[in-house]
Amino acid sequence: MEKVDENKERAENKENEENKESKQNRETSERNRIVIPIGPQHPSLKEPSSFIITLEGEKVVDAVIGVGYVHRGIEKACESRTYIQNLYLIERVCGICSHTHSTAFCQGIEELAGITIPRRAAYIRVIVAELERLHSHLLWLGVAAHEIGFDTLFMYSWRDREKVLDVLAEICGNRVNYGINTIGGVRRDIDSEMMQDTLKMADYLEGQLKYYLDLVMTDKVLSARLVGIGKLSREDALKFGVVGPVARAAGIMDDIRIIEPYAAYDEIPVNPVTDTHADVFGRTVVRIKEMLESLEIIRYSVKNIPDGDIAVKAPRRIPAGEVISRTEAPRGENIHYIRSNGTDMPDRVRIRAPSQANWQGMRHMLQGQYLADIPITIAAIDPCYSCTDRAIVVNSESGTEIMDWQGLRQYSIEWYKKRGIDVSLVKMPERKFYA
Amino acid sequence: MVLKLVKILIFPGFSFLAIYGMFLEYLDRKIYARIQNRMGPPWYQPLADFLKLLGKEIIIPADSNKKMFKILPIVSLAAVASAFVYIPVFGNTSSAFFEGDLIIVLYLMTITTICMFLAGWYSRGVYATIGSVRTLTQMFAYEVPLFMALLAPALIAKTWSITGMTAFYEEHPRYILINIPALFVALISGQGKLERAPFDSPEAETEIVSGVFVEYSGRLLAFFKLSVDCELVLVASLISAIFLPIMTDIAVLDFVIYLLKTIGILIIFSLMRSIMARFRIDQVVKICWRYLTPIATVQIIINLLIRGLLTL
Amino acid sequence: MIKQRIGKIINEAVKNFFRKPATISLAKDKIQIVKNYRGKLVYDPANCTGCGMCVRNCPAAAITIVNEGTKEERKMKATLNVGHCIFCCQCVDSCPKKCLSYSQNIDLASFNKEELKMQL
Ligand code: SF4
Ligand code: SF4
Numbered sequence: 001m002e003k004v005d006e007n008k009e010r011a012e013n014k015e016n017e018e019n020k021e022s023k024q025n026r027e028t029s030e031r032n033r034i035v036i037p038i039g040p041q042h043p044s045l046k047e048p049s050s051f052i053i054t055l056e057g058e059k060v061v062d063a064v065i066g067v068g069y070v071h072r073g074i075e076k077a078c079e080s081r082t083y084i085q086n087l088y089l090i091e092r093v094c095g096i097c098s099h100t101h102s103t104a105f106c107q108g109i110e111e112l113a114g115i116t117i118p119r120r121a122a123y124i125r126v127i128v129a130e131l132e133r134l135h136s137h138l139l140w141l142g143v144a145a146h147e148i149g150f151d152t153l154f155m156y157s158w159r160d161r162e163k164v165l166d167v168l169a170e171i172c173g174n175r176v177n178y179g180i181n182t183i184g185g186v187r188r189d190i191d192s193e194m195m196q197d198t199l200k201m202a203d204y205l206e207g208q209l210k211y212y213l214d215l216v217m218t219d220k221v222l223s224a225r226l227v228g229i230g231k232l233s234r235e236d237a238l239k240f241g242v243v244g245p246v247a248r249a250a251g252i253m254d255d256i257r258i259i260e261p262y263a264a265y266d267e268i269p270v271n272p273v274t275d276t277h278a279d280v281f282g283r284t285v286v287r288i289k290e291m292l293e294s295l296e297i298i299r300y301s302v303k304n305i306p307d308g309d310i311a312v313k314a315p316r317r318i319p320a321g322e323v324i325s326r327t328e329a330p331r332g333e334n335i336h337y338i339r340s341n342g343t344d345m346p347d348r349v350r351i352r353a354p355s356q357a358n359w360q361g362m363r364h365m366l367q368g369q370y371l372a373d374i375p376i377t378i379a380a381i382d383p384c385y386s387c388t389d390r391a392i393v394v395n396s397e398s399g400t401e402i403m404d405w406q407g408l409r410q411y412s413i414e415w416y417k418k419r420g421i422d423v424s425l426v427k428m429p430e431r432k433f434y435a
Numbered sequence: 436m437v438l439k440l441v442k443i444l445i446f447p448g449f450s451f452l453a454i455y456g457m458f459l460e461y462l463d464r465k466i467y468a469r470i471q472n473r474m475g476p477p478w479y480q481p482l483a484d485f486l487k488l489l490g491k492e493i494i495i496p497a498d499s500n501k502k503m504f505k506i507l508p509i510v511s512l513a514a515v516a517s518a519f520v521y522i523p524v525f526g527n528t529s530s531a532f533f534e535g536d537l538i539i540v541l542y543l544m545t546i547t548t549i550c551m552f553l554a555g556w557y558s559r560g561v562y563a564t565i566g567s568v569r570t571l572t573q574m575f576a577y578e579v580p581l582f583m584a585l586l587a588p589a590l591i592a593k594t595w596s597i598t599g600m601t602a603f604y605e606e607h608p609r610y611i612l613i614n615i616p617a618l619f620v621a622l623i624s625g626q627g628k629l630e631r632a633p634f635d636s637p638e639a640e641t642e643i644v645s646g647v648f649v650e651y652s653g654r655l656l657a658f659f660k661l662s663v664d665c666e667l668v669l670v671a672s673l674i675s676a677i678f679l680p681i682m683t684d685i686a687v688l689d690f691v692i693y694l695l696k697t698i699g700i701l702i703i704f705s706l707m708r709s710i711m712a713r714f715r716i717d718q719v720v721k722i723c724w725r726y727l728t729p730i731a732t733v734q735i736i737i738n739l740l741i742r743g744l745l746t747l
Numbered sequence: 748m749i750k751q752r753i754g755k756i757i758n759e760a761v762k763n764f765f766r767k768p769a770t771i772s773l774a775k776d777k778i779q780i781v782k783n784y785r786g787k788l789v790y791d792p793a794n795c796t797g798c799g800m801c802v803r804n805c806p807a808a809a810i811t812i813v814n815e816g817t818k819e820e821r822k823m824k825a826t827l828n829v830g831h832c833i834f835c836c837q838c839v840d841s842c843p844k845k846c847l848s849y850s851q852n853i854d855l856a857s858f859n860k861e862e863l864k865m866q867l
Contacts, residue, residue, distance in 0.1 A: 211759070
């Protein structure tokens, strides 16, 4: 009996000691922790969002993610505009994947109104969607390279992206926010000259993309920075419900173009691209291979585009009802919910952009990473960004005001005058930049 | 006396150093841009940047140590400028030299790095603190291979003076070839010393904004940037003086050769900067200790053996 | 296992060094605009009936059409606020009389907010 007690006591003592030790450890490690804010304003973030990172040395222990700094109330604004006006508003949900949003929106309304769009329009939508995927992924490749300090690759991929944007501008009339979709079809036809230019661009880009794929696969420094970073295993990916290239890099094929073909994807062969790395490296490879696949889709659609009308007439008032419409954005699955009440304005619009799904796994991906890997981990889900170029002065004597260029200049002249320098003599150049 | 003062202050001393530093920065940016298929800046860009910064408002963080915060950029610039005095620019003699100036130059070079560390530390910002810790970590990584590589040639020359070494290698040009591995190590760890990509994690823009400089603005930042430019000239000239002592006896020609050598080294630096992604700080330490230090050690051993053979 | 190397991009880097830059100098060269680019609107008041379709469909409330004459003798004036206009050209599509069209003029920036309101 006594012996047992003794043993127990000893065990308890030991436990106590262990507890003390681990507590001490914890305390010292807690004392060594620093909290650094990444964002809302930070060079590595292309949109304002905040990450409160707890660091132990250079290692991330915890991350608190705050998004919502660019909430613009688009969904609410949609309710007070007509469907035609909403087309252009929806297109501005994201500057990079604008076409996919307007496609999802148009598709939903067409379903509500019971319109079938002409095949030619469906093909044009596919061509623009794939061009958009190309430019979005090239943009991402550049941003990712910049995050790990590889500016040469950044410049090369953005140089090639310009070629895609030129083709987009030629087909749609603008480099971003294409404005090609309309309810009942598309607004512009594609002629043979545009097709030639598209095919020429595709040939050029194919060589470049193969080079980038080879580079990512064989460059030692790149793989040292990409392999094993931001791990999100298949199980975790399913648990957090991530979409798009993040899920596909973990081996989950969730491509809406294949699962639930829309526009003309039911006729166009799309090969699924997946990878098993489940890290940033895998996401890079998936994106580059997807671009190669996009080139094939573009080539196929340009060759097989049927003749005919590009749009059918749509009614101003959309019959009451509700609809969910899905498209495959460059960043993953994009869902639009639209409820109509029979007027010319929607009753409710809800947009689930792909980035929203991908944020869920972020904290998990960041934990245990080095500080240096945070930017690339965040960039790897390819979050969207938006920006503005006016300054808003808050709390000045006259209250909040928006300053234009002249106002800012006046302000700076006065600022320097107070310090004894008069810069008002410097003349502003009067020139025109565009041919 | 007057001549010496002119030499130290104007040519080939401080004024030349500052102007040449800006020129090299321009060249570096231009080469970097052209490699990336861009136009690149016009020739006056570094000067314009410098002048613009001079006119900007200085903001000193409330928590910082104000005296140190203001004094560090000047100290850093002064350290580089005084180190440059010992480096031969034209001909084989520098403005000042004595037995052991190589050691002095190396230590003055360290002072600039220490200044950056202190600047980050005294700014008290999170990014600056992390940047300064990284600066120090990186210093411990590249310092050993860099010093070993720069000291190895001195072992053969049997002098600790840069001018003396240049003179020795001019007489025995064949020994230059022995130092090629050390040149390789010096080029890579020199890149680390200058905190340029791929070893720019102490000031990685996308991670910690710009590390130690994040709180600096206006004139103070301008001086820091100038001292970084001057450091580039210093390292390039040091490497060219120690490893590539090609001389004629005509001063003007020697000066041209000096320019060509430093520009050549700059091209290597720029190329290195553009073909690699940034290393993480742990990878930097690994590279320096696992690859560069052993090469430098072997070089030292070889040079000691040769020195022994020479005295035989 | 694929063989990995450090600095694989060097061939491309050296090749690009001797190539013509892909960018242009904004100070010297002019930007080329593709021919279908949507720029500033062009208004032809001859056929305009003042139906207001363009105003109604404009998503940015950028265009206004007023009749300065009488009902019989129309004198239509269109004002465009290029600060608001998003160059979607929905008004061009909406106009039943084809009075509106677009040009390739996109150099519309101004230092003054008042100058952004343009008479078409
Ligand atoms: S182009 Fe679009 S935004 Fe501009 S006036 Fe026409 S409809 Fe309005
Ligand atoms: S839609 Fe055409 S016709 Fe009607 S007001 Fe506008 S410009 Fe005039």
